[in-house]
Every structure is written in structure tokens, then in C-alpha cells.
Amino acid sequence: MTDALAPAAAALVGAIVGSFLNVCIYRLPRGASVVWPGSGCAHCGRALAWFENVPVVSYLALRGRCRTCRAPISLRYPIVETITAAMFALGWWYYGPGLLLASRLVLGCALIVLFEIDREHQILPHAITLPGIVVGFAFSIFTEPGWLASLEGLLLGGGLLLALGYGYYFLRHEEGLGMGDFKMLAMIGAFLGWRLTLVTLMMASISGSLVGIFLILTRRGGMKSALPFGTFLAVGAAVAAIAGPDLMNWYLSLW
Ligand SMILES: [Zn+2]
Secondary structure, eight states, X not given: OHHHHHHHHHHHHXXXXXXXXXXXXXXXXXXXXXXXXXXXXXXXXXXXXXXXXXXXXXXXXXXXXXXXXXXXXXXXXXXXXXXXXXXHHHHHHHHOSSHHHHHHHHHHHHHHHHHHHHHHHSOOOHXXXXXXXXXXXXXXXXXXXXXXXXXXXXXXHHHHHHHHHHHHHHHHSSOOXXXXXXXXXXXXXXXXXXXXXXXXXXXXXXXXXXXXXXXXXXXXXOTTSOOOHHHHHHHHHHHHHHHHHHHHHHHHHTX
16 A cells, blocks of 8 residues: 555655746746745736645646636646656656655756746756756765766766857857756756766757757758757756666667
């Protein structure tokens, strides 16, 4: 019984955390406080009652519309809540309780927020990436990957993208990578260590290229249409955190 109960409780906590991540996703790019005031309708501004604030359930009960002004509520709300709930339940099952689970969940939450804000606004807020670097390093003193690998990951991740950004600017005289990208990869490096940072960068580049080729082939965007790299870094880091060691072993076995 407790075997099934623990992941269910983790999913419940995840749904509540996901609801807070939604607040961050909506408010951080608008420069608003994430703690005050309480949530309101994005359209008419009316403050939400507690029963309109229950993760996923409220969205379904309200059939995706505000109770007073009938404006549609973004599908992002239930999606982010569901993904965060699933991440907490699967994380509990995969890592078991402990500091590593806590570290990976904090990183996962940061990645969800950065993914969505970068996709919608093409920015990666410092309010997430800079504290993320500090928190990732602090976790690494006590759990994987260890403080030295974390420091190396932080410097490698930040340094590589900073160098690429400057190189691109030097060659093309325009900004290719946003300045937020190198701080985001530094944060990922602090959490995952330098090895998984390389896996992250590789996965982000591959997924970014595939999506770019798809967009060009379907004529939905040209070579120059900006694809926010932070969204791909988020996907790459998630893949690296889950399957990174296996991917590295497979890659090394090819040689
Ligand atoms: Zn409304």
C-alpha cells in the first residue's frame, strides 16, 4: 500500500509545485512579484477563489474558461501542472527519497520554467539562472556529481557557450546566442557536473537541428528564424539527467 501511496503523494505535491511554476512562468517575464498578490484571471483580473486554484481539477471543472468573463484559460496551466506532477512521481520512483531526488527536482522545476519562458518570450530570467547556479553547486557538495565536477560543469557550461557567443558575434557581427544561454548551461553544469553538461549540449544541438530542419522543410521558418536555444537546453538537460550515463557508455563503446 505504502509503495503506491508514496508516488501518489509525490504527484500531489508536484501538482501544487507546478501551480507555483505557472505563476513564475506568467509573472517573471512581466517583472511582477511571484508571491504577491494571489492569482487572478489574466483577462479580467478578478481574484481567483480557492476552488478555482486547484491544480488541473479547476481547469477541467471550469472547462478552460474564466467563470466571470468567459475568457479562455491557457492550456499551459494544466499541462505544466501535469508534467510537474509526473516528474515528482517518476523522480521518487527513480531516485528514491534523498538529496539527489531533491537536487534533480529543483533542477527539473527550473528547466520547466526556463523552457516555457524562453519559448514564449525568448528570454531566460536571471532570477532563475543565477540562484540556480548557487543552489546546484550547494547540492553537489553533498550529493552527485560532487563539488569538483559541479564546479567544472559550471565553468565548462558557461565558458563554452560564452566563447561560442563571442565567436559568432566576432564572425557575423550579430548576436547568435542570447546572453541568458550561457548562464543557463552554467546552472545545468552546477547541478549535473561537466560530463552530463557535454551530453546536454550535444542533445540540445541535435534536437535544435532536427526541429530547425523540420521547420525549414515544412516552410514554417527560414534559416534565420530564431529558435530559442534555452528550450533545447532544457530538453537536453532532462535527457542528460535521466539517460546521460547510459548514453555516454553507449557512445564510448562505439570506439
Ligand atoms: Zn476573467
